Amino acid sequence: MANHVDLTAIMTALGGRQAMQDVLGVGASAISNYIARGSVPTHVRSKLYNALTARGYQVRLDDLSILCGPDAATSQIKKPMVLLIIGGGIAAYKALETARRMQQLGLDVTGVLTKSAAQFITPLSVAALTNQKCYDDLFSLTDEAEMGHIRLARSADLVLVMPATANLMARAACGLADDLATTILLATTTPILMAPAMNPAMWAHPATIANQAILRQRGIHMIGPTEGDTACGEIGSGRMSEPADIAATAFELAVKRPQSLAGKTAIVTAGPTVEPIDSVRFIANHSSGKQGYAIAVALAARGASVTLISGPVALPAPPQLQLVSVQTARDMQAAAHAALPADIAICAAAVADWRVAEASHAKLKKPDHRTDTQMQLSLVENPDILAALGQSDQRPTLLVGFAAETEDVLENATAKRHRKQCDWIVANQVGAADDPVFGSDQNHIMLISETAVENWPRMLKTELADKLADRIAMEFGT
Numbered sequence: 001m002a003n004h005v006d007l008t009a010i011m012t013a014l015g016g017r018q019a020m021q022d023v024l025g026v027g028a029s030a031i032s033n034y035i036a037r038g039s040v041p042t043h044v045r046s047k048l049y050n051a052l053t054a055r056g057y058q059v060r061l062d063d064l065s066i067l068c069g070p071d072a073a074t075s076q077i078k079k080p081m082v083l084l085i086i087g088g089g090i091a092a093y094k095a096l097e098t099a100r101r102m103q104q105l106g107l108d109v110t111g112v113l114t115k116s117a118a119q120f121i122t123p124l125s126v127a128a129l130t131n132q133k134c135y136d137d138l139f140s141l142t143d144e145a146e147m148g149h150i151r152l153a154r155s156a157d158l159v160l161v162m163p164a165t166a167n168l169m170a171r172a173a174c175g176l177a178d179d180l181a182t183t184i185l186l187a188t189t190t191p192i193l194m195a196p197a198m199n200p201a202m203w204a205h206p207a208t209i210a211n212q213a214i215l216r217q218r219g220i221h222m223i224g225p226t227e228g229d230t231a232c233g234e235i236g237s238g239r240m241s242e243p244a245d246i247a248a249t250a251f252e253l254a255v256k257r258p259q260s261l262a263g264k265t266a267i268v269t270a271g272p273t274v275e276p277i278d279s280v281r282f283i284a285n286h287s288s289g290k291q292g293y294a295i296a297v298a299l300a301a302r303g304a305s306v307t308l309i310s311g312p313v314a315l316p317a318p319p320q321l322q323l324v325s326v327q328t329a330r331d332m333q334a335a336a337h338a339a340l341p342a343d344i345a346i347c348a349a350a351v352a353d354w355r356v357a358e359a360s361h362a363k364l365k366k367p368d369h370r371t372d373t374q375m376q377l378s379l380v381e382n383p384d385i386l387a388a389l390g391q392s393d394q395r396p397t398l399l400v401g402f403a404a405e406t407e408d409v410l411e412n413a414t415a416k417r418h419r420k421q422c423d424w425i426v427a428n429q430v431g432a433a434d435d436p437v438f439g440s441d442q443n444h445i446m447l448i449s450e451t452a453v454e455n456w457p458r459m460l461k462t463e464l465a466d467k468l469a470d471r472i473a474m475e476f477g478t
C-alpha cells in the first residue's frame with residue numbers, strides 16, 4: 001500500500017497550487033485528485049521530490065515528508081554532530097578546514113584537543129570556528145559539571161580523529177584512557193573515523209601496522225594516509241587525506257540515512273582502465289574515479305550491499321563496501337561478471353575502448369636506425385562491460401550507464417542508451433576548457449531514461465551521488 005503523502009504541505013513548500021501545477025505539468029483537477037487520494041503515482045513522486053530538493057528541502061523518500069527547510073540553520077531539527085578529536089601532528093592545522101567543510105555539509109562540530117595538538121593550534125581557534133566550546137582536559141571540573149566526558153562521548157553521531165598520530169593510534173589500540181581524547185574513544189558507542197598522518201617510516205613500522213589492524217578489526221573506519229610529500233620532507237605513504245575527502249567521509253558516516261536500499265545488491269564500476277603497451281608503458285585516461293566512488297558510497301550508506309570495481313585511482317578505499325581493484329578492461333569485465341547477480345549496476349568507469357593487440361612483456365626498444373621515426377601500434381577493441389550487462393541473462397533490474405560526450409550530448413547519449421540497452425544514462429559534456437569534469441569535485445549532468453530527460457543543476461559529485469541513490473531507491477519503491 002502506497003504511503004500517505006501530505007500534498008498540502010508540499011504545495012505550501014513549493015509556493016502554492018499554481019507552482020505545483022507548473023512543476024507537475026498538470027491541471028488543477030489532477031492536483032485535487034491527488035489531494036483527495038492522499039497519494040501520487042511514482043513518476044509524480046519523483047518530480048515532487050526533485051522540485052523540493054532543488055529548493056533546498058530535505059525530504060523523506062517514502063512519503064515525501066519534509067524533514068528540514070531550505071535554511072537548516074534556522075530550523076529546529078538537530079543536525080548530526082561530529083566530535084572532532086585533533087591529534088598532535090603538523091597536519092593538525094588541517095582540522096580547521098575540515099571542520100569548516102563539515103559545517104558546510106550541514107554537520108555540527110565540537111572540538112577536542114589533545115595536549116600535544118595544543119602545541120599546533122589553540123582551543124580558541126577551534127571554538128571560534130565551530131561556535132562550540134572546545135574540550136581539552138579530562139579533569140576539568142567545569143567541563144565535567146557542564147557535560148561529563150561520558151556524555152560528550154555519547155552525544156556525537158561520529159567521532160573523527162585527525163590527524164591520527166602513531167602515538168594516538170597506539171594508545172587507542174591499547175585501550176588507554178589517560179586523557180580526554182582516549183577516554184572518549186573508549187567510552188563512545190558511535191562510529192569512529194581516523195585519518196592517520198605521520199612520517200612514512202612510522203606508518204610502515206610493524207608496530208603501527210599491528211595497531212592499525214587492531215583498530216580496523218574493532219570496526220574503526222580509516223581514511224588514508226595517501227602517498228606524497230609529508231611535512232617532514234620525506235616522500236611516501238603517511239600524508240593525511242585532504243580535508244574535503246575527510247569531511248565527505250565523515251558526512252557519510254554521521255548522517256543516519258533511511259536504509260532505503262537495504263537488501264539490494266549493487267555493482268559500481270569506477271576510474272580508468274589501464275591497458276599495457278609493454279612492461280613499462282600503458283594506455284589510460286584522466287578519470288579520477290571520484291564520481292563512481294561517491295555513488296558507491298551513497299548506495300552503501302542507504303544499506304545496499306555494494307561491489308565497487310575500480311581501475312587505478314588515487315582515492316582511499318571507502319568503508320562499508322567491497323572494493324575490487326583491477327587494471328584492464330578485461331579484468332573489470334571479469335570482476336563485473338563475477339559480481340552478478342545484482343539488483344543495480346552503475347557503470348561509471350572510463351573504460352579504455354582499445355587495447356594493444358599484443359602487449360610486449362619486455363620494454364619496447366627504439367629501432368637502431370633513424371630513418372623511420374614512426375611507431376605503429378595495433379589496437380583491438382575491448383569488451384563493452386555495460387553492453388554485456390545489458391545483454392546478460394542475469395541483467396540487473398536497473399542498469400545505469402554514463403556518457404561522456406564532447407558534442408551533441410543529448411542525441412549521442414540517447415543513442416548510447418539504446419545501443420547499450422541500459423535503463424538510464426547519466427550524460428555530461430566533457431572537454432570544455434572552462435568546465436573540467438575529470439578530476440573536478442563537481443559535475444553537471446542530464447539523467448536520460450525511456451520517458452524523460454532531466455537537466456540537473458551543477459553540484460558536487462557527492463551531492464549528485466546522493467541524489468542518484470535516492471532516485472534509485474525511489475525506482476525500487478522504497
Ligand code: CTP
Nearest residue numbers: 347348349351382383384385386401402403404
Ligand atoms: N563502457 C563500458 N565498457 C566499455 C566502454 C564503455 O562499460 N568498453 C561504459 C562506460 O562505463 C559508460 C558507458 O559505457 O557507462 C559509455 O562510455 P563512453 O566512453 O561514453 O562510450 P563509448 O561506448 O566508449 O562510446 P564512444 O567513446 O564512442 O562515445
